[in-house]
Amino acid sequence: MTVLHEDGLYRHLVFADPAGGFYRFDLVTWPHNLMLRGDGFSFGDFRLRIPAEWELSFQDFSWEFLFACHAVIWGIRQYDAAKAASVPSQREAGAL
Template identity: 55%
Template sequence: MTHPTALPVVPDRTAISRDRFAEATAGHQMTVLHDDGLYRHLRFRNPNRGEYWYDLITAPGTLTITGDMGDFLFRRVEDMFDFFGRRSATINGHYWAQKVIAGTPHEFDADVYKQNLTQEFFDVIDGLSHADRDDLWEAIEWQLFTAESAESAHIAMSEWDDSRMPLEDSFEIEVTSLSTTFLWCCWAIVTGIATYTDAQRR
């Protein structure tokens, strides 16, 4: 077994979720269920099938997205359509996640976890022989990379006791990222707001 010589690539979840959203909602239409100032209830759904529908609901200071791909409640400014942008073509997932007051925007990301541990490995191998490097990497794969959740990853790192790669500050090693579900909902929000804004201008 040989050790890696480059960091593993972490997939671009923002781009992946954008493409999945566009494909899943290509036939969606907007229905305005309520529209009274800052009180809005908009539904987006394909009239020919029920999958991937979602609602946007606003009240002063809040926006809720609910539907097939998850539920999130945001709080920031009086009119949340202004917060997300009336005609935005991009999302700001990391910042928007800070404004979530209900829902879980992050999830365990094995790719991020493995990339960060690989960086820890690279930081210590200069003083190791090739045999030690391979042996250390084998231990990492067997003892750390088997984690399947954020909790099990942190437990594995806390139990790690190989002095060749100390993990005293393992709690600082990132093991999560924004979930594809949350990012999908972010794309749904900006697309829904843009659709509503365009309809208002007609």
């Protein structure tokens, strides 16, 4: 993960294998928006019109959309883990 920009709700994160490879993607956020773009795909509107029977079937969603949702979740977890690791614990902060 590489953070290209981070200013409050404005973020641009790049997820890529430093050695190269396929499935590189960017997560870009700004107030009330999330953009996912990558190798061969781009999604910009994750607001869904979910039918009342949403829990019965996910067949209405393409594999590309489901892949994008998984990429967003994975990317957020990577970002949160990196942020948590960069903040010193209270014990470490007291020792400084």
